[in-house]
Amino acid sequence: MLLLNPGPVTLSERVRRSLLQPDLCHRESEFFALQDEARQRLLATYGLDPDVWAAVLMTGSGTAAVESMTAALVPANGRLLNLENGVYGDRIAQICSQYGIAHERVIFSWMQPLDLDAVTARLDSAKDARFTHVAVVHHETTTGRLNDLRSLGELCRARGLRLLVDAVSSFGAEPIDFADDSLGAVAATANKCLHGVPGAAFVIVRRAQLSQAASRTYYLDLGRLARMQDQRNTPFTPAVHAYYALVEALREFADEGGRPARYKRYAALAEQVRAGLATLGIEPVIAPEQSSVVLRSYQLPAGMTYTKLHDALKAEGFVIYAGQGDLAKTLFRISTMGHVTCADMNRLLKCFARQL
Numbered sequence: 609m610l611l612l613n614p615g616p617v618t619l620s621e622r623v624r625r626s627l628l629q630p631d632l633c634h635r636e637s638e639f640f641a642l643q644d645e646a647r648q649r650l651l652a653t654y655g656l657d658p659d660v661w662a663a664v665l666m667t668g669s670g671t672a673a674v675e676s677m678t679a680a681l682v683p684a685n686g687r688l689l690n691l692e693n694g695v696y697g698d699r700i701a702q703i704c705s706q707y708g709i710a711h712e713r714v715i716f717s718w719m720q721p722l723d724l725d726a727v728t729a730r731l732d733s734a735k736d737a738r739f740t741h742v743a744v745v746h747h748e749t750t751t752g753r754l755n756d757l758r759s760l761g762e763l764c765r766a767r768g769l770r771l772l773v774d775a776v777s778s779f780g781a782e783p784i785d786f787a788d789d790s791l792g793a794v795a796a797t798a799n800k801c802l803h804g805v806p807g808a809a810f811v812i813v814r815r816a817q818l819s820q821a822a823s824r825t826y827y828l829d830l831g832r833l834a835r836m837q838d839q840r841n842t843p844f845t846p847a848v849h850a851y852y853a854l855v856e857a858l859r860e861f862a863d864e865g866g867r868p869a870r871y872k873r874y875a876a877l878a879e880q881v882r883a884g885l886a887t888l889g890i891e892p893v894i895a896p897e898q899s900s901v902v903l904r905s906y907q908l909p910a911g912m913t914y915t916k917l918h919d920a921l922k923a924e925g926f927v928i929y930a931g932q933g934d935l936a937k938t939l940f941r942i943s944t945m946g947h948v949t950c951a952d953m954n955r956l957l958k959c960f961a962r963q964l
C-alpha cells in the first residue's frame with residue numbers, strides 16, 4: 609500500500625529496517641549517541657549553527673512540538689497574534705486558550721492567502737496591548753497552501769516581534785530562512801518530509817529564546833527538554849525506535865542530497881500528478897505557485913464522492929486523503945511525501961483514468 613496522505617509516509621526499506629535494531633535502554637550511552645546524532649542532523653538539514661540554534665526532541669506527534677513551542681516561548685507578559693487560514697492555525701489558537709496565553713486571532717478564509725495588509729493593520733493598531741509574537745503555519749496542510757514566511761518575517765523584523773512557525777508539514781522540504789532574525793522557533797515532526805515514523809517530534813529554537821522560556825507544561829516543557837538533552841540526558845522514556853528511524857531517515861536524507869534535493873523530488877512528483885489529473889479534467893483548488901510541493905488539493909470530479917474515489921484507489925494500493933471540515937464534500941488531497949516514485953504516480957494516474 610502506498611500512503612499519499614500527509615504522513616505517516618511510505619517508508620523506504622532502509623528506514624523500515626532501522627526499526628529492527630537492538631533493544632536499547634534510554635539511560636545507556638548508546639541512546640544518548642542516537643539522541644545527539646538526531647539533534648545534530650536536524651540542525652544540519654538547514655545548515656544551522658549549534659551555538660545559535662537547538663534541536664529539541666520529544667516523544668509525541670507534530671502537535672506535541674507545536675504545543676511545546678507555543679507554551680514555552682510566549683512569556684507571561686507576552687502577547688501573540690495568531691494568523692489562521694486552516695485547521696492547524698486554528699489549533700494554535702486552541703493551544704493558547706488551553707494555557708491561558710494572551711493572544712488574538714486573525715482568521716482568513718481557508719481558501720485565501722494571509723492578507724498581509726490586514727496583519728499589518730492589526731499589529732499596528734494594538735497600541736495599548738502590543739504584540740510580542742506572531743504564530744503561523746508554514747504549509748497549511750488543510751489545503752496545501754504555502755504561507756508567505758518571508759513577507760511575514762519582514763513585518764515581524766520591522767516591529768521587533770518573534771515569529772513562531774508550525775512547520776510540521778514543510779520542514780525538510782520547503783525553504784525556511786533561518787537567517788531571518790525574527791524567526792524564534794519552528795516545530796516539526798519525524799514522519800512527514802523527513803520520512804521517519806510517528807513518535808518523534810522536535811522544535812528548532814533559537815538558544816537565546818530558551819533562557820526566557822516559560823514552563824507552562826510538565827511533559828512538553830521545552831526549556832527542560834533542551835537543558836537535559838544538552839547534558840546528554842532525558843527526563844522521560846522516549847520512543848527509542850522512532851528515534852532509530854529518525855536518525856536513519858536523516859542519514860538517507862543527507863545521502864540523497866539534503867533539503868534542496870527533497871524539494872526538487874517533491875516538486876517533480878506534485879507537477880506530474882497535477883498535469884496528469886488535468887488531462888482527466890481534475891483541477892487543483894489552489895494555484896501551483898501558492899501551493900507547497902508537499903501536498904495538493906484537487907476538486908472532486910462531478911458525481912464522484914470522496915468515499916467512492918478513496919475506496920476505488922485503495923483497492924488498487926493507494927491511500928489518498930479527504931478534505932477537512934466542509935471541504936470533505938468538495939475536495940481530496942494527494943501528498944507526494946515518502947518513498948514514492950514517478951513510476952508510482954504513473955500507476956496512480958492510470959487508476960484515476962479507470963475510475964472516471
Ligand SMILES: Cc1ncc(COP(=O)(O)O)c(C=O)c1O
Pocket residue numbers: 614615669670671672674696745747748749750774775776777797
Ligand atoms: C501543519 C500541521 N500542523 C500540525 C499537524 C499535527 O500533526 P500531528 O497529527 O502529527 O499531531 C499537522 C498534521 O498533519 C500539520 O499538517
